[in-house]
Amino acid sequence: xxxxxxxxxxxxxxxxxxxxxxxxxxxxxxxxxxxxxxxxxxxxxxxxxxxxxxxxxxxxxxxxxxxxxxxxxxxxxxxxxxxxxxxxxxxxxxxxxxxxxxxxxxxxxxxxxxxxxxxxxxxxxxxxxxxxxxxxxxxxxxxxxxxxxxxxxxxxxxxxxxxxxxxxxxxxxxxxxxxxxxxxxxxxxxxxxxxxxxxxxxxxxxxxxxxxxxxxxxxxxxxxxxxxxxxxxxxxxxxxxxxxxxxxxxxxxxxxxxxxxxxxxxxxxxxxxxxxxxxxxxxxxxxxxxxxxxxxxxxxxxxxxxxxxxxxxxxxxxxxxxxxxxxxxxxxxxxxxxxxxxxxxxxxxxxxxxxxxxxxxxxxxxxxxxxxxxxxxxxxxxxxxxxxxxxxxxxxxxxxxxxxxxxxxxxxxxxxxxxxxxxxxxxxxxxxxxxxxxxxxxxxxxxxxxxxxxxxxxxxxxxxxx
Ligand code: SF4
Numbered sequence: 001x002x003x004x005x006x007x008x009x010x011x012x013x014x015x016x017x018x019x020x021x022x023x024x025x026x027x028x029x030x031x032x033x034x035x036x037x038x039x040x041x042x043x044x045x046x047x048x049x050x051x052x053x054x055x056x057x058x059x060x061x062x063x064x065x066x067x068x069x070x071x072x073x074x075x076x077x078x079x080x081x082x083x084x085x086x087x088x089x090x091x092x093x094x095x096x097x098x099x100x101x102x103x104x105x106x107x108x109x110x111x112x113x114x115x116x117x118x119x120x121x122x123x124x125x126x127x128x129x130x131x132x133x134x135x136x137x138x139x140x141x142x143x144x145x146x147x148x149x150x151x152x153x154x155x156x157x158x159x160x161x162x163x164x165x166x167x168x169x170x171x172x173x174x175x176x177x178x179x180x181x182x183x184x185x186x187x188x189x190x191x192x193x194x195x196x197x198x199x200x201x202x203x204x205x206x207x208x209x210x211x212x213x214x215x216x217x218x219x220x221x222x223x224x225x226x227x228x229x230x231x232x233x234x235x236x237x238x239x240x241x242x243x244x245x246x247x248x249x250x251x252x253x254x255x256x257x258x259x260x261x262x263x264x265x266x267x268x269x270x271x272x273x274x275x276x277x278x279x280x281x282x283x284x285x286x287x288x289x290x291x292x293x294x295x296x297x298x299x300x301x302x303x304x305x306x307x308x309x310x311x312x313x314x315x316x317x318x319x320x321x322x323x324x325x326x327x328x329x330x331x332x333x334x335x336x337x338x339x340x341x342x343x344x345x346x347x348x349x350x351x352x353x354x355x356x357x358x359x360x361x362x363x364x365x366x367x368x369x370x371x372x373x374x375x376x377x378x379x380x381x382x383x384x385x386x387x388x389x390x391x392x393x394x395x396x397x398x399x400x401x402x403x404x405x406x407x408x409x410x411x412x413x414x415x416x417x418x419x420x421x422x423x424x425x426x427x428x429x430x431x432x433x434x435x436x437x438x439x440x441x442x443x444x445x446x447x448x449x450x451x452x453x454x455x456x457x458x459x460x461x462x463x464x465x466x
Pocket of ligand 1: 043044045046064067068071127128129130159160161
């Protein structure tokens with residue numbers, strides 16, 4: 001079953017990365033195996049949990065040894081506007097006895113206990129390596145528990161050894177398509193119902209976009225999965241249009257929802273002023289094509305004009321300090337081009353951007369933005385990153401938390417733009433926040449002090465007290 005699902009995901013029709021491969025390579029899937037001890041980027045289970053845990057009112061139960069949940073619990077800043085159940089760690093904490101006798105009974109008991117104590121609208125049940133290896137059948141347990149307790153129990157079959165984080169994202173999407181989407185009906189529908197797919201509300205980014213949509217009269221029927229409620233996702237098949245935010249993570253959900261329910265979609269970004277405006281225009285266009293009032297397009301243009309004007313006015317004071325500063329961007333996926341475009345709008349020069357997790361389309365967009373001579377980085381070792389920063393080839397490193405120590409060692413300013421970031425960078429307000437954070441980081445006096453000679457070395461600016 002899992003093998004079949006993986007094959008299906010690897011031949012995803014809308015994924016250009018897979019379509020570019022030969023038939024033989026597609027069958028092989030992603031055979032790159034992480035090196036033990038140097039593994040970074042999470043396993044398939046981690047990817048599945050990241051994609052679904054922002055469904056905030058559901059229970060996320062991990063079937064496996066305690067370390068699987070212990071290591072992945074609450075490591076992203078996906079925020080909730082209500083229920084906090086998603087932040088409670090539930091695990092079967094498998095022991096040696098479970099491994100010898102099988103963990104299915106233990107798992108069933110855990111579901112009963114969760115239902116009695118929390119009475120959630122649904123339980124997502126995650127498979128991990130150990131129970132998958134000993135043959136625990138989580139699909140059967142989920143089915144039996146659903147029937148016994150009259151509660152949706154959704155098996156998410158993405159054990160860590162199946163592959164990397166991105167595969168886990170897609171397998172989580174498959175679980176939604178197989179067991180959740182289309183299982184409930186919404187209380188009401190409107191001609192402006194929109195799904196947002198692949199947005200996780202990290203640091204509250206969705207909340208910087210949703211008010212703008214509300215001002216246009218666009219209703220977000222479901223965000224899959226940032227700040228989502230189970231019921232919203234279950235009834236999301238009635239939306240009129242969809243926007244796919246992170247191109248690689250849940251492309252299968254967008255494509256299959258179009259195939260099954262006729263929901264047209266486009267891929268867009270909320271990062272940067274022009275990309276945000278382009279996304280709003282696309283949303284309006286798709287909704288009008290599906291029956292929304294025609295004046296939505298005009299109202300969208302008027303909102304864009306007001307918001308852009310305000311955002312540029314707020315950015316203006318920072319521009320002299322940022323103009324010409326060189327940024328090295330080590331991120332991935334859709335951010336490899338959407339953040340590039342945001343940085344260029346702010347007057348920075350992007351000296352390199354990584355495309356490790358990007359699609360062909362992402363690469364084309366980077367080339368469009370930065371020109372054919374763009375420094376596109378496939379993989380960059382920490383040693384090479386350190387060399388670049390030490391040799392002053394960049395003024396700031398913008399990357400994920402794991403790279404911060406390289407920047408600090410090279411005494412170069414660092415800004416976290418990945419999932420652990422503390423600030424919301426989406427939408428017009430987010431762009432202003434990003435620019436002000438880059439400015440604050442670049443002008444932080446600590447970096448000058450760090451680069452100065454030590455008090456006991458010649459050339460130190462500090463006068464000794466004695
Ligand atoms: S699912 Fe497997 S690879 Fe992932 S954390 Fe658990 S044991 Fe490790």
